């Protein structure tokens with residue numbers, strides 16, 4: 001029992017300087033000093049569902065990459081989430097490999113971040129079951145993503161219903177403080193907070209309560225065929241999104257065909273010009289310049305010039321990623337090796353944490 005307490009103490013938030021004072025024993029003081037130096041932890045996940053697009057990239061992946069030096073990073077390819085809807089086993093394996101390559105090619109650096117497959121670390125499933133006992137039917141039923149994906153049908157999996165509980169387990173298993181995601185995930189992170197607060201109240205302070213990290217710009221890249229719905233892999237119209245693996249000519253064609261608004265001015269106005277505003281956003285994010293700079297650049301010019309340049313900027317922005325993906329296509333063994341290393345590092349955090357959870361919930365049954 002003493003051992004369990006030692007391993008658990010830092011993870012009850014002790015890693016953070018502002019919580020270091022909660023650690024009382026002398027033995028822990030040294031550890032606490034070390035921990036006060038460490039960076040806040042972030043956790044985020046992405047489903048290996050194929051068709052990764054610039055919405056996923058600008059809303060999530062690129063922020064993870066940009067912020068790698070600021071945080072203690074854990075990124076997870078959430079295959080257990082991907083199996084909550086019907087799928088083929090062979091396809092899943094391919095998509096997991098594809099996603100691993102996309103993340104590495106986008107700049108997730110295994111030296112600075114832990115990158116791993118969710119199902120490789122069994123503690124995710126174990127904690128999800130336990131958290132399921134703390135989550136309420138009513139609160140899960142209200143989740144927008146569930147309502148959208150189930151389309152009101154009865155024949156959807158229990159896994160799809162419990163999806164946000166597994167997501168909560170992913171995050172709190174590592175005591176993540178920040179969760180960088182797109183706007184669509186806000187509700188899931190709020191639910192994660194509620195479940196965590198409830199667990200801590202029932203069993204004692206065990207987990208850090210995480211916060212969403214949602215950027216103002218890029219958090220919601222809209223569809224190219226409808227500026228009122230978000231760019232999505234599930235849209236049957238492939239012209240609605242630019243995928244990371246699209247060729248330059250596919251990208252140009254999709255942008256040329258993207259819907260625009262009436263008038264001809266390249267001006268940011270979400271109400272009057274939602275489609276053009278979305279394209280301006282994409283431009284500003286890829287070119288890493290402000291929205292007003294984009295407007296200045298295109299003052300007096302029309303949609304045609306703007307779209308032509310936008311296509312070029314997106315093609316050039318994706319080019320280095322695509323080149324690295326091609327390189328990784330040649331070395332799958334290296335990808336397996338890096339992901340397995342990630343598993344080991346994730347397990348080293350998840351194991352002791354789960355021991356603590358088993359202990360506080362009365363599941364550990366031993367006389368040692």
Ligand code: ATP
Pocket residue numbers: 045046047048049055056057058059060061180181182183184185218219220221222230231232233234
């Ligand atoms: P989709 O809705 O495209 O089918 P998803 O939301 O299920 O996909 P994931 O692959 O699980 O996609 O999402 C990975 C990350 O990408 C999440 O953080 C999500 O918030 C973000 N994301 C997805 N779509 C967009 C978008 N259109 N704009 C900004 N961020 C997005």
Ligand code: LTN
Pocket residue numbers: 043044045046047078081166167170171179180181185188
């Ligand atoms: N539900 C998320 C993917 C996801 C996730 C996570 C994101 C699963 N577990 C933990 C952040 C943290 C999605 O659909 N985008």
